[in-house]
Amino acid sequence: MGDGKRFVNEQLRGAKFSDCGLAQAEFEDVDLADSKFKNVNLRGAKLTDVNLVNVSIDDANISGLTIHGWNIADLISEAQKRKPSS
Numbered sequence: 001m002g003d004g005k006r007f008v009n010e011q012l013r014g015a016k017f018s019d020c021g022l023a024q025a026e027f028e029d030v031d032l033a034d035s036k037f038k039n040v041n042l043r044g045a046k047l048t049d050v051n052l053v054n055v056s057i058d059d060a061n062i063s064g065l066t067i068h069g070w071n072i073a074d075l076i077s078e079a080q081k082r083k084p085s086s
Contacts, residue, residue, distance in 0.1 A: 004025070065072045 062073045062076075
């Protein structure tokens with residue numbers, strides 16, 4: 001991570017970050033439960049061994065997003081084609 005700041009065993013519950021540059025930050029064994037992300041750039045991010053239970057994603061650019069090798073935008077597009085019209 002180079003000369004970046006290190007936070008170890010810090011309790012930042014309820015912290016708010018606005019207009020922060022966190023590109024190339026590394027998060028390991030971090031609890032982000034009930035966190036909110038708005039207008040956040042995760043382009044090129046890699047999420048490994050993450051718990052996504054009850055995660056909601058709305059109004060997101062998901063082009064190129066894959067989960068277990070599946071292109072999610074393609075899956076959603078196909079599902080929408082099969083959905084009966086109201």
